[in-house]
Amino acid sequence: MVCRNVGKTWAEGTARAHEALRDIDLDIAPGEFVVLLGPSGCGKSTLLYLIAGLERQTAGSIFAFRDPVEGPSPDRSLIFQETSLFPWLTVWQNVSFGLSIRGAPEAERRAVAREALQRVGLAEAMEKRPDELSGGMRQRVAVARALAMRPKVLLMDEPFAALDVQTRAKMQDFLLDVWRDSGASVLFVTHHIDEAVALADRVVVFTARPGRIKSIIPIDLPRPRDPFSPEAEALRRQLTEELRSEVDRAFAEQEALTPG
Amino acid sequence: MNTDVAGTAVVPRPAPAPSGLSPATRQALARFGWAVLSVGLFAGIWEVLWALGWADEKLLPPPHIFLGNIPDQARFFNTATRWQIGVDANSGPSPYEAVFITIGATGMRVFVGLLIAAVLSVSIGVLIRYVGILEKLVLPTITLLSPVSPIAWLPVAIFIFGIGNAPAIFMVVVALFFHMVLSTISQIDNVNRNFINVARTMGASKRQVYARVIIPAILPQLLIVLRLNLFGAWMVVLVAESTGVGFGLGQVIMMARNTFNPSLVFFTIALIGLLGFLSDWLLRFVQKRVLYWVPETAGVLRGL
Ligand SMILES: Nc1ncnc2c1ncn2[C@@H]1O[C@H](COP(=O)(O)OP(=O)(O)OP(=O)(O)O)[C@@H](O)[C@H]1O
Ligand SMILES: [Mg+2]
Numbered sequence: 001m002v003c004r005n006v007g008k009t010w011a012e013g014t015a016r017a018h019e020a021l022r023d024i025d026l027d028i029a030p031g032e033f034v035v036l037l038g039p040s041g042c043g044k045s046t047l048l049y050l051i052a053g054l055e056r057q058t059a060g061s062i063f064a065f066r067d068p069v070e071g072p073s074p075d076r077s078l079i080f081q082e083t084s085l086f087p088w089l090t091v092w093q094n095v096s097f098g099l100s101i102r103g104a105p106e107a108e109r110r111a112v113a114r115e116a117l118q119r120v121g122l123a124e125a126m127e128k129r130p131d132e133l134s135g136g137m138r139q140r141v142a143v144a145r146a147l148a149m150r151p152k153v154l155l156m157d158e159p160f161a162a163l164d165v166q167t168r169a170k171m172q173d174f175l176l177d178v179w180r181d182s183g184a185s186v187l188f189v190t191h192h193i194d195e196a197v198a199l200a201d202r203v204v205v206f207t208a209r210p211g212r213i214k215s216i217i218p219i220d221l222p223r224p225r226d227p228f229s230p231e232a233e234a235l236r237r238q239l240t241e242e243l244r245s246e247v248d249r250a251f252a253e254q255e256a257l258t259p260g
Numbered sequence: 261m262n263t264d265v266a267g268t269a270v271v272p273r274p275a276p277a278p279s280g281l282s283p284a285t286r287q288a289l290a291r292f293g294w295a296v297l298s299v300g301l302f303a304g305i306w307e308v309l310w311a312l313g314w315a316d317e318k319l320l321p322p323p324h325i326f327l328g329n330i331p332d333q334a335r336f337f338n339t340a341t342r343w344q345i346g347v348d349a350n351s352g353p354s355p356y357e358a359v360f361i362t363i364g365a366t367g368m369r370v371f372v373g374l375l376i377a378a379v380l381s382v383s384i385g386v387l388i389r390y391v392g393i394l395e396k397l398v399l400p401t402i403t404l405l406s407p408v409s410p411i412a413w414l415p416v417a418i419f420i421f422g423i424g425n426a427p428a429i430f431m432v433v434v435a436l437f438f439h440m441v442l443s444t445i446s447q448i449d450n451v452n453r454n455f456i457n458v459a460r461t462m463g464a465s466k467r468q469v470y471a472r473v474i475i476p477a478i479l480p481q482l483l484i485v486l487r488l489n490l491f492g493a494w495m496v497v498l499v500a501e502s503t504g505v506g507f508g509l510g511q512v513i514m515m516a517r518n519t520f521n522p523s524l525v526f527f528t529i530a531l532i533g534l535l536g537f538l539s540d541w542l543l544r545f546v547q548k549r550v551l552y553w554v555p556e557t558a559g560v561l562r563g564l
Contacts, residue, residue: 054457074463084454088476088553098462101472129553149462 001028001051001153001185007059007210008046019210020046024060026204026213028153028185033176035196036189037243038206039250044189045081047211048155051187052078064153074098077151079159081189083138085130091141092117092126098149116144119178120171136163140171147178154179156188160195172198176223193239197232198225205242208250215242319522326523326530331355333527337362337512366501366508367535369425370493373432377493378486381437385444390470402441410435410496414503428500428508435496436489443485447478480554483547490543494536 006024011017020043028034036044049055051062053072062069064076085094093100095116096109104112117123120140130138139159146154160168172195179186190196196203197219205214217239221231281289303323309315310322317325326333334355388395413434417427451474459473501510509528516524 052457052461054460072457072460072463074461076461078457078461080454080458082454084452084458086455086458086473086476097459097472101459101462101464101468131553131555145458 001026001187002063003027003047003051003060004062005060006047006050006057006062008043008050008055009058010046012058021050021057022059022210022212024211024213028187030152030185031183033179033186033188033199033201035200035203036187036206037191037193037196037203037239038211039208039243039247040191041250042206042208042246043211044206045157048078048157048187048189051153052076052155054078074149075151076153076155077146077149078155079139079142079146079157081157081159081161083130083135083142085138085141085145087130089130090126091122091128091130091133094130094141095145095148097145112148113144116148117141119147120144120174136167139163143171143175147182150182152184154182154184154186156186158189158191161191168195169198173224175199193236193243194227196239197235198227203239205239206246208246209253214246217242321523321526323526323530326526329523330527333524334359336515336521336524362508362512363531363535365425366497366510367539369428369497369500369508370432370490370539372425373429373497374436374486374490374493376429377433377436377440377489378482380433381440382444382482385441386448386470386475388441388445389448390466399445402438406438406442408438410492411499414500417500418503428497431496431500432493435492440482440485440489444478444482447481448474451477480551483543483551487540487543487547490540491536494532494539498532 003024003026006021006026007019008021009017009019024047026034036047038044046055050057051064051069053069053076064073085091086097089097092110092113095113096104099109099112114123114126117126120143122137122140122144125133125137125141130141133141139162143156143159146156160171163171175186176199186199188199200219203217203219205217206212207214217235219235221229221235225232306315306320306322307324310317310320315322337355337358384398388399410431413431417430417434421427421430455473455477456469459469464472497508498510498513501508502514503510509532512528513525516522516528
């Protein structure tokens with residue numbers, strides 16, 4: 001994945017124009033795990049949408065495997081911030097939705113769905129409906145659905161934000177396993193510094209309004225990582241510092257925008 | 261009831277239903293009981309007003325009078341064939357058959373009209389969103405015509421279709437169509453963006469997005485709109501029938517008015533009420549079957 005000078009202005013050319021991203025230059029190597037970290041509203045989701053091909057950038061260009069991104073592709077799976085399972089399908093039908101789009105026979109779809117659900121520890125829930133699952137289980141199903149597509153790039157928008165700490169740690173381990181097995185690149189958005197340190201090859205820190213890349217911090221710790229090692233501690237401190245100034249700035253701007 | 265409450269208080273697991281009925285059956289029975297009570301209360305107040313002499317039985321005959329002599333009332337339903345040339349009042353079906361023919365005719369018009377309106381308006385609503393040029397070409401006209409009262413279409417119905425079933429069905433279709441097209445379009449616009457985006461990232465074509473995501477996503481709201489319009493359909497059919505478009509319950513009411521027969525009016529009103537209730541129940545049943553994934557909110561509301 002290559003982003004060159006990518007910018008996005010929502011509602012461009014209208015009175016409500018809003019610049020969400022500016023001058024994003026980012027290369028993601030095959031098989032790399034990149035985490036985007038930044039204050040709320042800085043355009044992280046927007047960047048994922050652009051890379052997924054769901055929205056068009058208003059400046060610069062994006063390439064996937066040397067081809068310019070012109071629309072969505074099964075090669076680039078996006079897991080959304082809000083759960084987005086189809087309520088009218090069962091869990092396994094949701095997971096294999098992409099295969100049914102391609103017209104795969106039911107036996108194959110079931111097999112793929114079972115395998116993907118086993119990876120997220122939900123093989124028991126094949127026949128359930130999304131309504132019958134907890135929020136965390138639904139997000140795991142969404143991960144399984146993305147995996148079932150065998151994407152080359154996995155775009156994840158705060159997928160574990162709604163999970164409790166233990167489940168989240170488990171999900172992170174599992175995600176790293178899946179990532180290693182699949183060889184896909186991952187672009188992972190999070191608010192959590194711990195999560196960034198636990199997962200990333202590189203952490204990209206964003207500035208607020210408009211979102212720009214403030215710094216890119218490589219994390220060379222070997223995996224599996226010890227979250228209590230001095231190196232991890234130092235990285236967390238560094239990232240906290242990087243972020244704090246941005247969050248302060250974002251809040252100051254918000255207050256300036258809302259007088260009184 | 262007392263033992264039931266006491267029993268569940270001591271043993272914290274659901275005791276088997278004492279009467280041997282399933283909870284669902286008991287719930288249905290209870291609901292039916294309340295419905296009977298509700299109607300009974302209404303009828304009771306009416307009867308009391310009559311007994312006190314406040315409700316004049318020549319104008320507002322209470323239920324025991326207008327329901328008391330059903331064979332007598334049924335005689336009037338012989339309009340079933342009267343509109344045909346050369347048929348006199350005493351020929352044709354027996355009174356009871358006539359009642360059923362009349363009900364069947366009116367009910368059939370309501371349901372055929374509803375069905376045509378639903379299929380037509382949903383297809384056109386979807387097409388308008390699917391084909392860009394259709395929106396520009398068709399939507400302004402539909403928006404323009406949607407506030408026109410269905411009653412204004414009555415002459416048109418008669419001009420085009422004369423008398424019989426067709427104009428009454430046309431009236432139902434025209435009463436629901438514009439409204440339902442607009443409703444379908446707004447439903448489509450409100451489909452969760454993420455649903456559509458998920459399908460798109462998985463390589464769904466436009467056609468697949470519509471067939472696999474948009475249609476199932478708008479179905480629940482559409483069925484609710486259909487149910488809300490059910491009573492409108494009944495109303496329009498009665499108006500169409502009473503103005504001489506064919507025979508049916510509307511025609512009976514009109515005849516009752518012309519011959520000053522309040523008993524017959526109330527008898528027919530009672531029939532129409534019952535039919536409206538039954539058809540709503542039927543549609544609700546269909547709704548539950550088709551929309552197996554929509555949770556029932558009534559339970560949540562009952563907890564308030
Ligand atoms: N569809 C849209 N139309 C117009 N503006 C939008 C749209 N989506 C996002 N924005 C704006 O773009 C900016 C960036 O939004 P985005 O959702 O990318 O932030 P984010 O970094 O993901 O925030 P969070 O961490 O809270 O999810 C916000 O100011 C938001 O108001
Ligand atoms: Mg976001």
